[in-house]
Amino acid sequence: xxxxxxxxxEIDCEAGATLREVLLDAxxxxxxxxxxxxxxxxxxSCGTCAVVVDGSILEPTRRERLRLSxxxxxxxxxxxxxxxxxxxxxxxxxxxxxxxxxxxxDSARSDPADD
Numbered sequence: 089x090x091x092x093x094x095x096x097x098e099i100d101c102e103a104g105a106t107l108r109e110v111l112l113d114a115x116x117x118x119x120x121x122x123x124x125x126x127x128x129x130x131x132x133s134c135g136t137c138a139v140v141v142d143g144s145i146l147e148p149t150r151r152e153r154l155r156l157s158x159x160x161x162x163x164x165x166x167x168x169x170x171x172x173x174x175x176x177x178x179x180x181x182x183x184x185x186x187x188x189x190x191x192x193x194d195s196a197r198s199d200p201a202d203d
Contacts, residue, residue: 090144093180101175106130107145107201111181130171134185135161137170138189144177160190167192180203186196 092110094097099109108130111118113200119127123136129196130137135151138161145168154174157163170181185191 089110090175091178092175093178095183096100101178105175106171107139107141107168107179107181109171110175111170117188118181119185120185120187120189128171132169132172135169135188135190138167138184139170139173139190140166140182140184141168141173142182143179144175145179146174146176147153148172160188161188162190165190165192 089100090103092101092107093167094111094116097114097116099110099114107195117124118137118139127136128134130150132155135155138156148168149172152169155161155169156167161167
């Protein structure tokens with residue numbers, strides 16, 4: 089059974105579960121501020137559930153790649169849409185600031201080997 093690590097919590101889920109649903113079922117949210125109310129409810133069109141995921145997940149869907157390719161997102165940011173991400177094994181999830189979670193702090197994610 090995969091474990092999702094999010095905001096200091098360990099959440100167990102079934103393999104193949106959608107990350108957004110795992111978080112919501114655990115009374116967590118992949119949304120910031122008002123986007124908790126103003127979102128597409130998992131259809132992959134708004135982009136407000138963008139998170140960074142490290143671990144075993146399915147490759148991005150066409151819909152997800154399309155949404156993350158236009159502002160305020162950047163296709164090279166490493167973000168994933170929680171509503172389109174299927175959890176296959178243990179993952180660590182991080183949510184950044186901004187309405188869409190788009191404010192990825194590059195210094196926090198930089199590789200020390202690059203310095």
